[in-house]
Amino acid sequence: MRVVTASDQQSASDYAMKGFAIGALQWAGVGVVASGLLYAFAPWYRRTQTVNKFYIIMCFGLGGGAYKSDRYMVNYERRGRAEMLDADTRRRYDLIYGGKNEEQDQKVPSS
Template sequence: MRLVSDKDQEDASNYAMKGFAVGAAQWAGVGLFASALAYSFFPWYRRTQTVNKFYIVMCFGLGGGAYKSDRYMVNFERRGRAQMLDETTRQRYEIIYGGKKDENLPAPAAEQEAKQ
């Protein structure tokens, strides 16, 4: 189990809500299009009450929002894991090969005299 801070939780929830908004907008558009097609071709749909038509479009939007929110959350977690692995790999390389900090250190006096 990974411990997360309040800021991480807030970032994750904001990103998931962004995904929900995007998915709800996309799938509500699909629902409106499907409703328009059904209205054009099916007489029984024309007789359906407006409230029920709205409910059908709303179901499209809520379902799409839930799906997209989950996708955004999974991508957020994967991106966090990738950053964590990159950081760990960088730290291991610095331990094994030496970091940039070691390159900037002044050479010992004996080596400086040999170079001159």
């Protein structure tokens, strides 16, 4: 789908940012669990500074956010493309078989 207006661009951006927030939270959770497991079973990780542990968790979050943002953007484009195809199919169908307005005009008796 080609974004042509500012409102379309803004809605696409908002949807991608929603995906980023969801992905960042999901993968930061994965990073926290991985960090907890490493802390429990790896002595070298216990000796690692807290700042570096935070950096590792932050990397999980940013990577997951970027991935999910891209997925949301692709889905947004696909949904827009499907809507455009549906509208085009409806228009062709109305040209070939006539629209609802013509059927309603025939049912209403003229006085």
